[in-house]
Amino acid sequence: MILIADGGSTKCDWAVVDCTSGEIDHRFQSEGLNPYARTEEQIVEILARDVAPQVEGYSLSALHFYGAGVTEAKSELMCQLLGKVVNTAEITAQSDMECAAKALVGNSEGVVSILGTGSNSAHYKDGQRVGGVAALGYILGDEGSGSVLGKTLLADIFKGVAPGHIVELFRAKYGIEQADVLESVYRKENANRYLASYATFLSEHIDDSYIYTLVERCFESFATRNLRQYRVRNLYAVGSIAYHFESILRRVVEREGFNLIKVVKSPIDALAEYYAGRAHSEQQQTEQPFRKITEEPSYYDNLEGMSVSECLRAINREDSRVAAAVERCLPEIEKLVSQLIPRLKRGGRLFYMGAGTSGRLGVLDASEVPPTFGMPPTVIIGIIAGGDKALRTPVEGAEDDTEQGWRDLEQYNPTPLDTVVGIAASGTTPYVVGVLRKARENGLLTASIASNRNSAAAQVAEIAIETVVGSEFVTGSSRMKSGTAQKLVCNMITTTAMIGIGRVRGNRMVNMQLTNQKLLDRGTRMIVDELGMEYTQARNLLLLHGSVERAIQHIKSEAD
Secondary structure, three states, rough: OEEEEEEEEEEEEEEEEOOOOOEEEEEEEEOOOOOOOOHHHHHHHHHHHHHHHHHOOOOOOOEEEEEOOHHHHHEEEEEHHOOOOOOOOOEEEEEHHHHHHHHHOOOOOOEEEEEEEOOEEEEEEEOOEEEEOOOHHHHHHOOOOOHHHHHHHHHHHHOOOHHHOOOOOHHHOOOOOOOHHHHHHHHOOOOHHHHHHHHHHHOOOOOHHHHHHHHHHHHHHHHHHOHHHHOOEEEEEEEEEHHHHHHHHHHHHOOOOOOEEEEEEHHHHHHHHHHHHHHOOOOOOOOOOOOOOOOOOOOOOOOHHHHHHHHHHHHHHHHOOOOOOHHHHHHHHHHHHHHHHHHHOEEEEEEEEOOHHHHHHHHHHHHHHHHHHHOOOOOOEEEEOOHHHHOOOOOHHHHHHHOHHHHHOOOOOOOOOOOEEEEEEOOHHHHHHHHHHHHHHHHOEEEEEEEEOHHHHHHHHHHEEOOOOOOOOOOOOOOOHHHOOOOOOHHHHHHHHHHOOOOOOEEEOOOOOOHHHHHHHHHHHHHHHOOOHHHHHHHOOOHHHOOOOHHHHHHHHHOO
16 A cells, blocks of 8 residues: 655645555545645644544555645655654655646646646656746745635725625625734735635636636736746646636636646546556556546535535536536537538438437437427437336436447438437447447447547547536536536537528527417517518418418518
C-alpha cells in the first residue's frame, strides 16, 4: 500500500492505494498544508490530528505528497515534516502542479491550470515541465482563483459597485460588515482561504448577470495574464473553481483559442492510476478500463440531511451545467442535422434507439413531431429496448442483447437513406452499440448521444455527440443531467430538421395537427395575423383545409 496526497491551500485529499490494482482502499481529507501559509508546528499538528489516525494499521511502502507551496526550496522540509508523523520507507514531496500534470496530461502535451483557492499554470510535454508563468499568490497574481473571485466580490459589495439585490442577498447570508472583512483579511491568518470561501456565494447566484460577468472577467484576466503566454493550445484544468464554473471558463478560454480538454475537481483518482501503472513493468501494463463519468460519485453527500430548499438549489445548480455541455456539442449536432435534412427530403427516416430513460426520451421526441409539425408518424421513429412495454415498466435484460437493436430496426426495412441516432448516457449499452455498428455496416447514417467521452457508442458511430455533464446529483442517476442533455439535443435535431424541410413558416407551427380547441384557436390566430381576415372566417378556412399552411396557400393562390 502507498499513501498519496493532493493538497491545496484550503484542504488536502488523501488516499491509501493498492499500487498493484490501482484501487483506493481508503480516502480522507485534512486541512491544507501549504508550507508558505503554515508554520512547521502547524503542519505537524495537522498531520498528527488528521492523517496519522487514518493510516494507523496500514503497512505503507511509500508516501507521495503533492501540495500547493511545495517548491523545490520547500520539498525537503515537507519530507522531513511528513516523516515525523507517517512511518514509511519512501517519502516524496512535490508541487500540486506536478500532481495535476501526472493526473491530466500524462505523457501528452498541454497547459495544466490549477484553479482553486489559488491559481497556477505550466506547460508539460512527455511528462516534463517545459515552461510556466509565475503564480505570485493572491496579492500579486492568482487570477481566476477563488481568493481573487472572493476579493473582487467583497470589494464590489463595500465600494457600492455591486447591485442592490446582490448586496441584500450577501448580507442576509453572511451578516457581516466592512470592519469584519477588514479584520479577517488584514489581521488574521489565511486571508486567501477566507477570501476564497465567498466563491460559494458566486456559485449559488451564477445565473445573475452581475455575478456571471464578475466570474467571466476574472477568468478573462487569468487568460490574458497567463494563458496567452503559451503557444500550445490544449488546456487541462483542475480545482474546485475550474469545476464549478467550467462553462464560463470554457467560453473564455475558447475565445482565446484554447481547447479545454478536461476539467476535474480533484485529481486523486487519476493519481492512483498513475502509481498503479508505474508499479507494473511496461510488459505487464494493460489498458485502463473505460471510466464512466456518469457513474462517478456525486459531489454532494448526506442528501437525506439536506433541507428541501438545499436539495432544490443543488439540483438546479447542477442542471445549469447542462446547456453549456450541449453547447460544446453544437458542431457535431450541426454535422448530423446538415446530413439529415437532405435525407429526409429524399424520403429517408430518423430512428432514435435507446434503452431505459434514453429510449423513453427518444420515443418522446419522435412522438411530438407529428402533432407539432404535421408529419406522419412514419418519418421520425423512436424505438426502445424491450418494446412499448418498457416505456412504463423496465424489461429485464432488454438492453444487454447486442443483436436485438438491429432485429428491431429490420422490422422497418431500413435503407441507406435512413439515419440512426443511438442514445445511451453511458455510451456502452449493448443494445445501442450493436445497432449502431450494424446500421453503419449497412450504409445508414449513424450518430450517438452519450455523456461519457470516447465511449463504445462514439467509436462505432460516424458522428459522436458527447454531452459530458459530469457526475449526477444522485450518483449514477442518469435520468437527471444526462437525460436533460439528451432531451435538449433531440429537441435541436428534430426542430432544426423540420425547419429545414419546410414544416415551419416564420416562427410558427403552421403544420401542427388541430387535435384540440387550444391548437385550433392558435391556428386561427396565425391565419388572422398572416392574412388580416376576421376571426370566424379564418377559423372556417382552417377547418376546411386542415392546416394553417394549406389555408394560407389556398387564399394566396386565389389572389394570384
